[in-house]
Ligand code: AMP
């Protein structure tokens with residue numbers, strides 16, 4: 001169920017807040033990050049409100065798998081596969097998570113350092 005009272009990304013899912021969507025289907029929505037950290041920066045979110053990676057349970061196995069598979073398909077559609085790209089799921093405050101609706105960042109179009117900051 002969407003948590004439209006409090007969650008920014010649930011409100012993007014319902015269309016209450018406008019985002020530049022690059023993909024949507026029955027399970028996930030993907031849109032451009034409003035503050036891009038790379039030439040391509042897309043967020044992929046499940047329609048279901050799950051706050052963090054840490055909240056996933058075995059009941060969410062299908063959603064979690066879909067999030068990864070769709071991220072790869074979207075990256076391919078955005079022509080990121082040949083050069084490579086990064087997929088990041090920040091989990092909790094120490095990791096820099098600011099929106100508590102699970103999301104995969106797809107970052108591409110430049111080289112990335114390791115370890116990340
Ligand atoms: P995180 O810090 O991992 O929780 O990532 C949250 C991301 O959401 C950040 O990269 C923000 O730039 C992005 N963001 C916040 N508000 C919006 C919005 N209205 N539309 C698109 N991206 C957003």
Ligand code: ZN
Nearest residue numbers: 007010049101
């Ligand atoms: Zn939400």
